[in-house]
Amino acid sequence: MKNNKNSIICRAVLSVLTALCIIFSCSCSKFQHTYEPLGDGLEVTVLDVKQGDSIFIELPKERCMLIDAGENEYSKTVTDYISSKGFKKIDYLVGTHPHADHIGGMRKVIKKFDIGKIYMPRATANTKTFEKTLELIDDKGLSVTVAKAGVSILKEDDLSIDILAPNSDEYDELNNYSAVIKITYGATKFLFMGDAQTQSEREIRADVSADFIKVGHHGSKTSSGEEFVRRVGAKYAAVSVAEENDYNLPVEKIIDRWKNSGAQVLMTKDVGNIVAYSDGASLTVNGVKAEAGTTADYNKNNLQPNETPDGKWVLNTNTKRIHSNECPLIENIAKQNIKYSDESISELKKQGYKTCGSCKPTD
Ligand SMILES: [Zn+2]
Ligand SMILES: [Zn+2]
Numbered sequence: 001m002k003n004n005k006n007s008i009i010c011r012a013v014l015s016v017l018t019a020l021c022i023i024f025s026c027s028c029s030k031f032q033h034t035y036e037p038l039g040d041g042l043e044v045t046v047l048d049v050k051q052g053d054s055i056f057i058e059l060p061k062e063r064c065m066l067i068d069a070g071e072n073e074y075s076k077t078v079t080d081y082i083s084s085k086g087f088k089k090i091d092y093l094v095g096t097h098p099h100a101d102h103i104g105g106m107r108k109v110i111k112k113f114d115i116g117k118i119y120m121p122r123a124t125a126n127t128k129t130f131e132k133t134l135e136l137i138d139d140k141g142l143s144v145t146v147a148k149a150g151v152s153i154l155k156e157d158d159l160s161i162d163i164l165a166p167n168s169d170e171y172d173e174l175n176n177y178s179a180v181i182k183i184t185y186g187a188t189k190f191l192f193m194g195d196a197q198t199q200s201e202r203e204i205r206a207d208v209s210a211d212f213i214k215v216g217h218h219g220s221k222t223s224s225g226e227e228f229v230r231r232v233g234a235k236y237a238a239v240s241v242a243e244e245n246d247y248n249l250p251v252e253k254i255i256d257r258w259k260n261s262g263a264q265v266l267m268t269k270d271v272g273n274i275v276a277y278s279d280g281a282s283l284t285v286n287g288v289k290a291e292a293g294t295t296a297d298y299n300k301n302n303l304q305p306n307e308t309p310d311g312k313w314v315l316n317t318n319t320k321r322i323h324s325n326e327c328p329l330i331e332n333i334a335k336q337n338i339k340y341s342d343e344s345i346s347e348l349k350k351q352g353y354k355t356c357g358s359c360k361p362t363d
Helices: 002-032 072-084 108-113 130-140 198-203 226-232 252-260 327-332 345-350
Strands: 040-045 057-058 063-067 089-094 114-120 145-146 153-154 159-165 180-185 189-191 212-214 235-241 266-267 272-278 282-287 288-290 312-318 322-324 336-341
Touching: 002 057, 063 072, 072 108, 108 130, 108 198, 153 252, 189 272, 212 272, 212 345, 235 272, 252 266, 312 345
Parallel strands: 063 089, 089 114, 114 145, 189 212, 212 235, 235 266
Antiparallel strands: 040 057, 040 272, 057 063, 153 159, 159 180, 180 189, 272 282, 282 288, 312 322, 312 336
């Protein structure tokens, strides 16, 4: 009787467990079907670091990536921006090549943040900046993964980060060692050229088509060859360049080449930070959304920052950002995405809003 009772209990427990297993596996597979990784979004910021390059990328699932860190004197711009986004760790750090306008600020970045993986090309440069950066990487117990064509940084269902160049082991020109990075997120594609020149462009066999490109070498004529510009077919071409520089950059002919290819050219010297947000299907650049296949009418919105009607905050309902009335970035928000609000920031955060990293609004 006791045994019998036990076996009944056993059977009951077993069937409950089986039921749980079925429910669990059902909910798991259901979870996989309804899971929407694109809901997270991906945001690229080409930072205004004057004459240099630094690109910060917020990846889905609260991960991030930094490509270059500008000159040392602008490292604070870079580290402050990353901190303002709430990150303490950089999951993927790329030093495209050893020039100081790209890796000058790298030491400050490595000192300030936890670092996941570091990628740099196998290039030698006898500069203090480069040597000290390598020393610090060593001191921190980190190691460098060689950046070269074919290396995959990340591969997930809707997100992949690949290195497309360098394709050779030796170049005469240090710029050609530049790690060229392609990010594919859903249907949107981004390409980051470092200072790669036409020789490297020609060597890339991989698909270089992209909606958004960080143009090579600050708009210099040594990069952006005609054939390459055509292959990329970008909707947006971002140029990181200072208003005043010793190199007469960007070269007008190169800017026109991108424009004539159908791209909208944005330069940090004109607009400051260039922010491109992707929901996986469409792209919003500096607050203006572009449907697939069209070029955004960047100047459509004539709203002036000081003409804003009532409301303490200016909200971008598309990028879910909270801006102060004085924030220069609100000039670029498409009218249909603007909303004014007097609610507290904590209340707005509950609604999914984040504070702007540029004007840093506080209650
Ligand atoms: Zn360079
Ligand atoms: Zn450069």
